[in-house]
Amino acid sequence: MFPTPAGPSVPSSAVLCGLGGRLPSRAVTNAHLARRLDTDDTWIRTRTGIRRRYVVDPGQATSDLAVEAGRRALASAGVDRVDAVVVATTTPDRPCPATAPAVAARLGQPGAAAYDVGAVCTGFVYGLASSAGLIAAGVAERVLLIGADTYSTIVDPLDRANAIIFGDGAGAVVLRAGRPDEPGAVGHFDLGSDGAHEDLITVAAGGSRQRSRPGEPGREERHFAMRGREVYRHAVTRMAASARATLSGAGWTTDDVDHFVPHQANLRILHSVADALALPRERCVTHVESVGNTGAASIPLALADAARAGTLRPGHRLLLTAFGGGLTWGSCLLTWPELPRPERITP
Ligand code: UT7
Secondary structure (H helix, E strand, O other), X not given: OOOOOOOOOOOOEEEEEEEEEEOOOEEEEHHHHHHHOOXXXXXXXXXXXXXXXXXXXXXXXXXXXXXXXXXXXXXHHOOOOOOEEEEEOOOOOOOOOOOHHHHHHHOOOOOXXXXXXXXXXXXXXXXXXXXXXXXXXXXXXXXXXXXXXXXXXXXXXXXXXXXXXXXXXXXXXXXXXXXOOOOOEEEEEEEEEOHHHHHHEEEOOOOOXXXXXXXXXXXXXXXXXXXXXXXXXXXXXXHHHHHHHHHHHHOOOHHHOOEEXXXXXXXXXXXXXXXXXXXXXXXXXXXXXXXXXXXXXXXXXXXXXXXXXXOOXXXXXXXXXXXXXXXXXXXXXXEOOOOOOOOOOOO
């Protein structure tokens, strides 16, 4: 905890000052999937753009990736200590307790506030808003925010519609208290939800609605389920609407956006959203082709990849937009800060 600053109150913004990401070591190509599923490389590439994804080994959990990504983000920020650790995930190590306290402990952050954010693939943007709130409220001066998911642990390996899309990974940022006009300051959020469509993306069993009962729940109840075609339509309209609301709230137009960094759901979705916003596709940062849809990890992993490649440079203006189960969606703006070049996210 840090003392409340004396003197005239200056609004404390959250400023991005560290970035890191980590993928697991096992690569799964479309050809690998075609060997065990009724699918093929052409179908997967034309419908999703995806060529490869990475998955955890048996025994490897979400926190293992989260710790690696968190360590890299702390090193990138050049800090040893943070006041809070927030983990956005849909695949926690267990239903109880949250994954964040164990991640904080393994990162040498005893006593730090630690909790999970559950907003499915929108988790990172919700986590950014939540972390910015901790900083603005004076609860924390520095926050480590990690988006981490291991969808391979909840997707039925025989479900060809979902097994081809998802990959595992973790991405992390460090946020510090700073001024709203500094490069790296996150702001102009738009967050929303529509629970009337909660059944479009679900894991049926394992919560209080469908309780544990003697005997095993059916395979389909334990696994991730998604009504892909309907989700696709919502993803395009909700992401475009959220992006527009954020831009207009900030008084920006699409011409002010150097890079649009969307949740990496499916290449066709990302291009459709860019087209709906009249944003040239070259300004849309994508890496879904080489890592798949990594859930809450996808935006920070895309940032780490693009920063490493030199695509993101200090002063560039970014629009981040996510969409996921709930349904949930959210966007935020930030001007890219000076950061050390991130390590390679691939193993
Ligand atoms: O991150 C959270 C948000 N999630 C998303 O944004 C994902 C949104 N949805 C999607 O990306 C797409 O809906 C999918 C990639 C999941 C599916 O693509 P689609 O073009 O919407 O296909 P579809 O589900 O409408 O299926 C079309 C056909 C079906 O066959 P019939 O009924 O026309 O004979 C499917 O059975 O394609 C079949 N199909 C496949 N064929 C070969 C479904 N999966 C596969 C597959 N390989 N892997």
